[in-house]
Amino acid sequence: MAKQDRAVRTRTALIESAAALFDREGYELASLSTISARAGVSSGALHFHFTSKAALADAVGQAAAQRLEGITQQRADGALQTLIDVTHALVQALDRDVVLRAGFGLSDSLEHVRVGAGLRGKWQGWVEDSLARADREGALAPENSAQDAATAVVAVTAGLETLGRQDEWWLSHAPLTRFWQLILPRLVEPSRLDALVASGSGAGVPWA
Known part of the structure; x- marks a missing residue:
């Protein structure tokens, strides 16, 4: 033993x-x-x-994929708040967890990560599924598509990960909170907006 x-x-x-x-x-x-x-x-x-x-x-790559899966297991009240919370958890983890950060970096060169390939793809798929659930729950304003929203969220989180390699501020709480504060009033059914917490439901700070 x-x-x-x-x-x-x-x-x-x-x-x-x-x-x-x-x-x-x-x-x-x-x-x-x-x-x-x-x-x-x-x-x-x-x-x-x-x-x-x-x-x-x-x-x-496999270790990073396991850590990403663990992050996406958390649940909040509704698919959209869960998505907000998970994006915050991911950015926080990217700041402190070198294995997760390396996994995202390696996913740019898939030939080097055969078994655990596609960490970015796994994240994109999870975001798309989450926003599709939010749409089915009636959380999205009717003029918005879940796919367009997913594109924005994936692009922003990928951008924060890349920028955070040069300046740790991008992986702090503020930039992602500001993104959600900007996008939620345009994305969400108005009657659902007050229930959402842009800074993450654990932080207890409302979107506005």
Whole structure:
């Protein structure tokens, strides 16, 4: 059991070390020797767990996908408030979780993340499904389409993730809250607006 626990810890350390380097330097520049050194393990131990850098990137992508799935499991009162809350949780996680951040970066080069591919696609699909549910619940104003709204939300969250790599302010609470404050009065059925919290329902700050 002790040997098994040690193997799990080693694998986790390698994934986190690789994620940090992929996030900072990019997949192409990250070297296996630096990854193993940062993880505090030998090159032999790295190759025991991962046969190549691509296999290690696969593991980072899968770990990131699991974390994204965990973020999207939370629920609020209605599909639209759930979407708002999850976007805030995602942006907060991107600020502090290098594995998730690396996963989104790796998803730009899908050939490096074969099994856990398409993190951006997974996020887009979840947003589209959420807004389709919000539309069925009658939360969207009739002149708005769920697909158009999903396009805006995916574009903004992708933009915050990209800008946040250069300036952490973009991954703070304020920019996303301001986006929701701007879009909700144009997106939502007026009778539903007062019930929504642009800053996330956990924050307790109304949209206006």
